Amino acid sequence: IGLDPVDSTQRMTFDQVNLYDGHSISAVAIGCLALGSVVEQMFDLRRGSVETTEVKQAEGEGATTLPIGEFLSHWKTIGRSALVGSGVGMLPGLGVTLAAFLSYGAAKRASPEPESFGKGNPQGIIATEAANSAVVGANLVPTIALGVPGNIAAALLIGAFIIHGIVPGPFMMTMHGDLIYALFASMLMANGVHLLIGKLGIPIWSLVAKTPKSVILPPVLILCIVGVYLPGQSLFDVGIMLAFAGVGLAMRRTGFPVVCLVIGFLLGGMLETSLRQSLLLHKSDLSAMLGSPIALVFIVLTLVVLFRAFRRS
Structure with missing residues (x-):
């Protein structure tokens, strides 16, 4: 959609000036991922608001802290799950869900009491969360080395790089090495900060988790609209967001992965530009x-x- 990156030919613009530069990637991402999820949860809340509130109140009971001794006693589970998450994270498109399932299964097979999984065994939670956390850092490997995002966060990071004129890929380490090392250092420091904030803020986060969805969803809906409108002050982008919110909702209802659609839109422009340049360089010879x-x-x-x-x- 928009003008061809090589010869500026119009494609699927439908005589709309707003589409000459293509569609807003942020509108597509927010519409599919955020707004679509908000609308889906609103429908679910309307169908079962009483049951949802009761479950949340029950889940809010109990202790909100984990002794450091108990945490360290599960170092084998943490290490195993971290390796699983790192391996999954280095493969683009697999995501945290697969890492969580694989690490959970590995922890269950290694446990002397596998029948206790799903009934309160802390190793199940530790395994899935350790794998989820490991995926995030490992996703930077294909993101920086190949320019291929492993998840939405990595795709948004690529978008931020491109906005600043930095093209992720094999030459990024040599051309922007200082940025890469700064990124690694910030991630190392972020781990310590996250641990401190998470430990001190557990009582507060538990209160937020018990907040009814009927209170949380309306502000999120407003933030989605404002976040898309403000960068270009365009109601057309808001319309695109609403349209893709419907697409995202339909994909969720039918079981299709929404993340793959968003990654396709994010990488489509880069793929097209690189393909056209390669065809011009080799005189349209695919071989x-x-x-x-x-x-x-x-x-x-x-x-x-x-x-x-x-x-x-």
Whole structure:
């Protein structure tokens, strides 16, 4: 959608000046992920608000702290789950859900009491949360090295890089090495800060978790609209967000992954520009591009991943 990046030909603009530069990526992402989820939860709340409130009140009871001794006693589970999460995070598109399931299964198989999982065994929670946390940092490997986001946060990070004129990829370490090391250092410091804030703020966070959705969802809805409107002060972007909120809601209801759609929109522009430049460089000869050893390696890896995914399904 918009003008061709090479010869400025109009594609799917429908005589709309607002579409000459393409659609707003933030409107698509917020519409599919945030607003679509808000609308879905509003429907769920309307159908079962009483049951939801009772469950939240029951879940709010009990202790809100974890002794440090008990935390350290599960170091094997933490280490195993961290390795699983790191491995999953380095593979684009798998996400935290797969890491959580894999680490949970590994912890259950290694436990002397597997029947206690799902009935209050803390190792189940520790395994899933450790894997989730490990995925976040490992996602930076394909993001920085290949320019391929592993999740939405990494995709938004790529978008921020592009806005500042930095193209993620194999040459990013040599051209912007100071930025990469600063990013690594900030992540190391963030771990300590997160631990401190999380430990001190447990009583507060538990109160927030018990806040009814009927109170939380309206402000989130307003923030979605304001967040899309303010950058360009365009009601057209708000309309795009509303349209993709409907798309995201429909995909959730039918079981399709919304994240894949958003990543497609984020990478589509980069893919098209690189493809057009390669075609011009090789005079529209696809064999010259596909015959490269590096390209063949990535093609084989892609086919292997797709084959294993279809085999599991």
